Amino acid sequence: MTDEAILRFTQDFIRINSVNPNLEAGSSEADAVDYLFRACREAGLPVTIEEVASGRPNFYCVLPGLEEGVGLALLGHTDTVPFLGMHNPLSGEIQDGYIWGRGGVDMKGGLAASVQALIALARSGVRLRKGVAVWAVIDEESEHRGAYALEQGKFQADACIVTEPSDLRLLLGCKGTAPVRIDLTGVLAHGSNPWLGVNAIEKAARVISALTRLEPQKIHIPELDMVIQGSINVGVIKGGTQYNNVADSCSMFLDRRMAPGETQSSVLAEIRQLLDALGAEDPQFKARAEISRPDWHWEPIIRRGLNPAYTPPGSPVVAAVQDSYRQLMGKDIALGYTHGYMDMDFTVNGLGIPTINFGPGETAYSHTANERLRIADLLAAVRVYVLAALRLAGENS
Numbered sequence: 001m002t003d004e005a006i007l008r009f010t011q012d013f014i015r016i017n018s019v020n021p022n023l024e025a026g027s028s029e030a031d032a033v034d035y036l037f038r039a040c041r042e043a044g045l046p047v048t049i050e051e052v053a054s055g056r057p058n059f060y061c062v063l064p065g066l067e068e069g070v071g072l073a074l075l076g077h078t079d080t081v082p083f084l085g086m087h088n089p090l091s092g093e094i095q096d097g098y099i100w101g102r103g104g105v106d107m108k109g110g111l112a113a114s115v116q117a118l119i120a121l122a123r124s125g126v127r128l129r130k131g132v133a134v135w136a137v138i139d140e141e142s143e144h145r146g147a148y149a150l151e152q153g154k155f156q157a158d159a160c161i162v163t164e165p166s167d168l169r170l171l172l173g174c175k176g177t178a179p180v181r182i183d184l185t186g187v188l189a190h191g192s193n194p195w196l197g198v199n200a201i202e203k204a205a206r207v208i209s210a211l212t213r214l215e216p217q218k219i220h221i222p223e224l225d226m227v228i229q230g231s232i233n234v235g236v237i238k239g240g241t242q243y244n245n246v247a248d249s250c251s252m253f254l255d256r257r258m259a260p261g262e263t264q265s266s267v268l269a270e271i272r273q274l275l276d277a278l279g280a281e282d283p284q285f286k287a288r289a290e291i292s293r294p295d296w297h298w299e300p301i302i303r304r305g306l307n308p309a310y311t312p313p314g315s316p317v318v319a320a321v322q323d324s325y326r327q328l329m330g331k332d333i334a335l336g337y338t339h340g341y342m343d344m345d346f347t348v349n350g351l352g353i354p355t356i357n358f359g360p361g362e363t364a365y366s367h368t369a370n371e372r373l374r375i376a377d378l379l380a381a382v383r384v385y386v387l388a389a390l391r392l393a394g395e396n397s
Contacts (some may be wrong), residue, residue: 001120003379006103007099009039010112010378011092014101021056022142022295029138029338032078032108033059036115036136042120052138052149060155061115063122071130072317073157073353074118074385075162075343077140077147084350086369096377104373105361110163111136113360113378117385129394133157138251140343143298144306147343151350159317159354159392160347161385165361170219171223171336172356173310175231176258177341178267180205181251181292182275184285188241188248197246198284201239206252207287208234210274213256216267219259221337223313228337230267231257236294253294257258264291264305292319294347308340309348309355316352316392325358328380333358358384 016035020029033049040047047287048060059078062070080103083089089102099109114134121132135155137146146362184204189197232254239250258265268291275287291302311318313335325333340363344355361376 014092020141024082056138062133065128065130070157072113073133073160074376080355098372100372109373110359113381132389147346151346162357176308178256178264179293180254184250184287189246192245200250201247232258259285260308315354320388320391
C-alpha cells in the first residue's frame with residue numbers, strides 16, 4: 001500500500017457520479033459499488049452485493065479471520081448530495097494538499113480509506129482471529145434504505161467505525177433528526193379585503209415565533225463534560241397562491257434534532273401540543289403536524305425514524321481508535337459528539353453494535369461548493385483503520 005495508490009484510488013472514486021437519485025436524477029450508486037467491487041475482487045477479497053432498491057446495491061466485503069464473526073466493521077455510504085453549484089464537481093484534482101470533488105469529504109474519502117485499509121490487511125498476509133468488514137450502503141443522504149437493509153439483515157460485528165468525516169476526532173454519538181411538516185389552513189379572499197379571509201401565512205408566523213420559545217431537551221454527558229441539546233430549524237416554508245390573494249394554505253418543514261433520550265414520537269407530541277395551545281388561543285388557527293420530508297416517500301423510514309445514538313467511552317472500539325491514533329500521530333485524539341445524524345443509529349440502536357465515528361475530512365466542507373479532502377487526513381485514516389482492525393480483530397502470530 002503506497003500513498004500514491006491510495007490517492008489515485010480516492011481520486012477515481014470521487015470522479016464517479018453517485019449523487020443520491022432521490023435528490024437528483026442521472027447518477028448511479030451502482031457505479032460506485034462496481035468500482036469498490038472490482039478493487040476488492042482484484043485483491044482476492046470476497047464481496048457480496050445486495051440490491052436494496054431497483055438498481056441501488058449495498059456492498060459488503062469481509063476479510064475473514066480464523067474464527068467466525070467480524071471483529072470490526074467499517075461503515076460508509078456511496079451516495080452524495082447534489083453538486084449544488086460546485087465548479088467541476090467530479091474533478092478529483094489535487095491542489096494545495098487537497099483532493100477536490102463532490103463527496104470527497106462526505107464521504108467517499110472515508111469509504112476509500114476503509115477499502116484501502118482492508119486491501120492492505122489482505123495483502124499483508126496477516127492472520128486475524130476474526131474478520132474485518134467494509135459495509136457500504138446506499139441512500140444515506142435521503143431515506144436510509146441501505147442502513148435499514150443492514151439492520152433488517154441482522155448484520156453483526158463486535159465493533160463498528162462509521163467513517164463519515166469527523167475532523168479526525170473520535171465522536172461517541174450523534175443526534176437524531178425528526179423531519180416534521182406543519183400544514184396550516186386559512187380562508188381564501190381577495191387581497192383588497194383581507195378581513196374576509198384567514199391568512200395561513202400569518203398563522204405560520206405565529207408558529208415560528210412559538211417554536212423559537214421551545215426549549216429542546218438537554219442532556220449532560222459526564223465522560224465528555226458536554227451538554228447535548230436538541231434544536232429546531234425551519235428549513236422550508238411555502239404558502240399562498242398569488243400576491244393579491246389571502247393565503248388559504250401554508251406548509252413548513254422543520255428539522256428537529258434530538259438529544260439522547262428524545263424520540264420521534266416525543267418531539268412530534270411536543271409540536272402538536274404547541275399547535276393545540278395556539279389553537280386554544282385563536283379559533284381561526286387550524287394546523288396539523290406529521291413526520292414528513294420533501295424527499296421522503298418510503299413508509300418504513302417514516303415509521304422507524306432517525307434516532308440519537310451513543311457509545312460509552314469504555315467500549316473497546318474507543319480504546320482501539322485512541323491507541324491507534326496515539327501511536328501514529330504522537331498525541332491523544334479529541335473526543336466529541338456530533339450535532340449531525342449518521343447511520344450509527346442503525347448499528348447502535350438496531351443491531352446493538354458499539355459504534356463510533358472517526359473519518360477523514362473537515363466537516364465544514366461537507367455539502368458545500370468548496371468540498372475538498374485533506375490528503376494528510378485521508379492517509380492518517382487508512383493507517384488508523386489498519387491498526388484498529390488489528391487490535392479489534394486480533395492478530396494471530
